[in-house]
Amino acid sequence: MSQKLVVHYSVHNQDAHEAAEALRVEQSIEFPRELAPEWIQNEVVGQVLSITSQDESRSEVSIGYSLGSIGGEIPQLLNVLWGNASMLRGIKVRGVEYPEELLATFRGPRFGIDGLREMFSAPQRPLASTALKPMGMSSRELADMAYTIARAGFDTIKDDHSLANQPWALWRERVGMVAEAVARANKETGRTCVYAPSLNLPSDQILESAREAVKLGATSLLLLPGISGWDTVRAIAEDDSISVPIMAHPSFVGSLVNAEDHGLTHAIVFSDFARIAGADITIFPNFGGRFGFSQQECLSITQAARGPLGSLKPMWISPAGGMTPEKIPSMIDIYGKDTACLIGGALHRGDLFSNSSAMVEALEKLASA
């Protein structure tokens, strides 16, 4: 019959049958099931597909939700996956099967892995990516920094995600000056380096600002789905008047994956959500850096970013956070070449141009390895 959105839960320290019954109602009609008309009980309420006990403290529950209950839009998809469940105790979504019919309603990444390889004339190598910082620098200083890094051959330069409308570098001024500097460098090098301003902006200005950024010369965009919403990524990614690579930043979403017995998996949050919304590059904190993600968690993100998901294009991963050039070879060993290596502060220890050039060379060498 009709396809279902299948959600696999781990249920901790509670009766699995009671939890399954609670979840299938809570995430659909949120109403005493026995009081609902029979057809709603059968067709709208989630259907328990399986319950398996792992041990005394943990069970696995799978529930299928009707596509009708989602209505084809990302906000309600998020609601079904985690809305009220976020307030229950001991529930972890450990996997989701998205039906083809649902995935077909989303465009996903506009460029994806192949699209950016073509854009950067980089058939093989990992990408060189960085962020403009520290906050406090003027627009002119940030533009000069971008010029130096672009001239060294970097592929992507983004604003630090926290750059918004601080007094030291107001958004409009900054975007125009950095875009101009990167375009000037591109003219000199003959390469394509994209600049992604941060759309860390008021919600009612964000779509218009995305269009304005492109008019000001921005050739990519950075979004913060944890703050602006995943559906805002979708709206911007599928706007044909914008049509530039979209990067998704992990700010504010760490709490969704922080616990073993609560939340969603890293793969769902950093890959599925970002890719369904249309990000071309998903940024996440690399293991061994400043943050607490494990190697296994990072690899699960990677696998989901590249694996099959309807006809949505595979997405670049961009492990970041306290990365240094020395770590690049082992990163590529682990993640493979479809990786946008995001190095921030470490480029600034010593000469920025030399460090940036060395990084580009190292990545080119890895391409032929």
Added chain:
Amino acid sequence: MSQKLVVHYSVHNQDAHEAAEALRVEQSIEFPRELAPEWIQNEVVGQVLSITSQDESRSEVSIGYSLGSIGGEIPQLLNVLWGNASMLRGIKVRGVEYPEELLATFRGPRFGIDGLREMFSAPQRPLASTALKPMGMSSRELADMAYTIARAGFDTIKDDHSLANQPWALWRERVGMVAEAVARANKETGRTCVYAPSLNLPSDQILESAREAVKLGATSLLLLPGISGWDTVRAIAEDDSISVPIMAHPSFVGSLVNAEDHGLTHAIVFSDFARIAGADITIFPNFGGRFGFSQQECLSITQAARGPLGSLKPMWISPAGGMTPEKIPSMIDIYGKDTACLIGGALHRGDLFSNSSAMVEALEKLASA
């Protein structure tokens, strides 16, 4: 000198001095501090105000962030408070002091407690609130339900938060029919019952849909900040062409408050954020219902909703989730009369009109108690 945003953290199972150093940089310049110009180290990087060890496993750290680093906008305020920190281990924000200068840039609740008391001609009593469900009902059925409840004298009727654009009751049709039904009931009763459609909608339609809802006769609006973003609440709440009471629903935000050693407090998420964004009513799961919030957590939300916060108006609380009419007296005992009692499914056990009327009578009796 200049005012600071002071954030009080609990730091778990790690060196407090290292954590403080990491936090003050991570939540501001996200760049090796020693490489930043000296004025940025002094004025932009967060300043450690105090570090106190509670016991071996926990310390308290307070950091002051410059107002410049926020730039006066909610998305970047959220970034400073919890952006990258969400991906660190063992960090809990246990309190925030918002400087007056920052709060003065936000309008906050348009109506607040007094405004809604006036709107509902209810100088004393708690409010009677409900939600239209279950999903699967047609727009006509939901409108009839709303008519019955409004005729019984309820103050607020909202869409179930999960109602979006499901095939059974498309958004535009539903909003028009329910608004008409509630207006008809108001004409008969001479009372004011407001109807809040759910703005669980695509991000690029949400502001326009809020305006359209009001044109269709909606007299309140329900927003899901965990999915649409808190700043979307702000944009809609401060739009003078909308100008209706705003309700904030807790969908998807439970993960921010789920852990003792990670996240934000209930008061920050359910009160500060909602109130700064301009919600007039904050909905949260009552203790003793289907969800895991404790009485103490619910009371901390209540206190923050009503306590001083610059010149922002106090906000209604709406404890919900598995509530029954029998629990009302003890709820009011605990929360006081400035409470919008949200009862959903339980109204439908037996006759809807009788149950709704009984609830209204009970609340009126409590007003004079």
